[in-house]
Amino acid sequence: MRTPKYPILDDHIHIDPRNGKGIEAAKEYQRAGGTHICLVTKPSWSLGVHPTTGEDFNQVFDETLDIAKQIHDKTGLIVFPILGVHPAEITVLAERMSYSEAADIMMGGLACAAHYVAEGKAIAIKSGRPHYDTTKEITNLSNQVVSQGFRLAADIGCAIQIHAESGPCSDMVEMAKTEGLDPNKVIKHFGTPDTPLTPSLVAKHEAIPELCRQQREFTIESDYMDENSRPGAVIGPKSVPRFTMRHLEQGTITENDLYRIHMHTPNKVYGIDISL
Structure with a gap:
């Protein structure tokens, strides 16, 4: 395989040997020119885990780290794990307990994820609130979970990816500051240009050329789910x-833009070294 000319980072991707293409999806990414990935944990239930305590999420985190090692060993891709608790866990857990108990377990899971980051096994944590219509109780509890995530990220000095509703999520700026976290260290997964957080834009987002002209700081993701039941979701x-590379070849972004997206912004936000 040719040595890639440019560093390319997918800021939010799932690789799932249980339910999807697994390592073959990583190989497809590499053959297309990808060099680095942020491998994000999937929801607990997709890996057959049904937590009753926060520590039960360690099973999910350990499997994610094992997948990261497999990817690196079999492809040479540089893998940065991001570990956390999917915001929809509150709805799924509440089938077996109260919403308050579910939120407590989720916060316990985030504390476990933070330990992995503190030990250098992952680069960031993941949290959020439901991106679907829900009740005020669930929203309030979910915001408590998010605040716990911000507090943990501030304590250990890491970034946090947020999975939440579409739109700016502007209230999270003050939420982060209240917990001592720089809002620039909050990455809005599946972000939009209007967010005051650091957006991670899906790769086909039409605003990418304009944001590059503005020299905005953002990353790019596929949010590839790697599930055979939903092939190619969100994008391949x-x-x-x-x-x-299409933007670069068409002149809608420059080499400097490419390096800002795939190297400099991830370094600034996550503190990771992106190099070939």
Whole structure:
């Protein structure tokens, strides 16, 4: 395989050997020109885990780290694990307990994730609130979970990816500051240009050229789910390198833009070294 000319990072991707293409999806990404990935934990239930305590999420985190090692060993891709608790866990857990108990377990899971980051096994944590219509109780409890995530990220000096409703999530700026966390260290997964947080834009987002002209700081993701039941969702594993190189070849972004997206912004936000 040719040595890639540019560093290419997918800021939010899932690789799931249980339910999807697994390592083959990572190989597709690499063949398209990808060099680095942020491998994000999937919901507990998708890996057959049904937590009753926060510590039960360690099973999910350990499997994510094992997948990260497999990817690196079999492809040479540089993998940065991001570990956390999917915001929809509150709805799923509440089938077996109260919403308050579910939120407590989720916060316990985030504390476990933070330990992995503190030990250098992952680069960031993940949290959020439901991106679907829900009740005021669930929203309030979910915001408590998010605040716990911000507090943990501030304590250990890491970034946090947020999975939440579409739109700016502007209230999270003050939420982060209240917990001592720089809002620039909050990455809005599946972000939009209007967010005051650091957006991670899906690779096909039409605003990428304009944001580059503004020299905005953002990252790019596929949010590839790697589930055979939903092939190619959200977009396929080749998408980040393909869209990036298409923009570069068409002149809608420059080499400097590419390096800002795939190297400099991830370094600033996560503190990770992106190099070839």
